Amino acid sequence: MNCWGVIPAAGIGSRLGAAVPKQYLEIAGRTLLEHSLRALFADARVKGVAVALRAGDERAAALACLQDPRVLRVEGGAERADSVAAGLAALGERAAEDDWVLVHDAARPCLDAKSLGALIDAVAAGGSGAILAQPVSDTVKRSDDGNTVAATVDRRSLWLAQTPQLFRLGELTRALAGAGAVTDEASAMEAAGHPVGLVPGPRTNFKVTTADDLLLARCLLAAGEN
Numbered sequence: 065m066n067c068w069g070v071i072p073a074a075g076i077g078s079r080l081g082a083a084v085p086k087q088y089l090e091i092a093g094r095t096l097l098e099h100s101l102r103a104l105f106a107d108a109r110v111k112g113v114a115v116a117l118r119a120g121d122e123r124a125a126a127l128a129c130l131q132d133p134r135v136l137r138v139e140g141g142a143e144r145a146d147s148v149a150a151g152l153a154a155l156g157e158r159a160a161e162d163d164w165v166l167v168h169d170a171a172r173p174c175l176d177a178k179s180l181g182a183l184i185d186a187v188a189a190g191g192s193g194a195i196l197a198q199p200v201s202d203t204v205k206r207s208d209d210g211n212t213v214a215a216t217v218d219r220r221s222l223w224l225a226q227t228p229q230l231f232r233l234g235e236l237t238r239a240l241a242g243a244g245a246v247t248d249e250a251s252a253m254e255a256a257g258h259p260v261g262l263v264p265g266p267r268t269n270f271k272v273t274t275a276d277d278l279l280l281a282r283c284l285l286a287a288g289e290n
């Protein structure tokens with residue numbers, strides 16, 4: 065099975081309020097980007113990864129992990145979806161239409177090899193693609209004004225989408241080209257009419273968005289728990 069990766073790493077991480085974009089924050093001696101990249105290469109089926117970086121990003125030049133010959137550096141875009149599209153386009157020169165592509169956030173450094181393997185195994189068994197996702201375990205409230213509860217939502221059918229998200233290169237490229245502003249690849253595939261499988265991902269595969277997340281990621285990665 066031919067499998068590739070795209071890591072969108074061209075964001076500025078404004079919600080974290082750090083001095084550097086969050087993909088460059090260091091935990092246990094490595095940047096979040098490097099942790100995420102290593103997590104993908106933990107599965108031998110992953111042949112190469114396109115990393116989308118901001119135009120003129122000088123920090124990237126200093127990163128040893130991006131010198132790996134299996135890594136393809138590309139220029140990202142204004143939105144995450146643009147950065148993913150740039151990565152897919154670059155892979156198009158090396159990969160076939162029917163090859164599989166894992167799209168994985170640079171800001172999800174705690175992905176474990178077992179979950180990644182389970183995702184790849186799931187699509188190898190058939191289907192047009194799948195994502196890691198976590199069933200919602202808390203009671204869910206909806207609010208219309210941000211201050212009071214309007215309703216309690218039935219959580220039994222709800223899942224939180226994670227990355228990696230795994231689809232065929234050609235189908236994903238076309239789906240993204242036809243989609244509007246999506247925040248994950250599965251949304252584009254759903255809109256194009258493709259069934260998207262769900263593979264349970266652990267709570268530890270969260271996206272680092274806030275200072276709390278960063279603290280948790282530090283604990284997990286320092287303890288070698290991912």
Ligand code: C5P
Pocket residue numbers: 071072073074075076077087116140141142143144145147148169170171172271272273
């Ligand atoms: O900002 P957010 O948390 O949604 O970013 C998710 C991922 O998408 C991060 O790895 C970030 O670097 C990336 N991204 C990107 N290009 C953008 C915006 C975000 O590659 N224009």
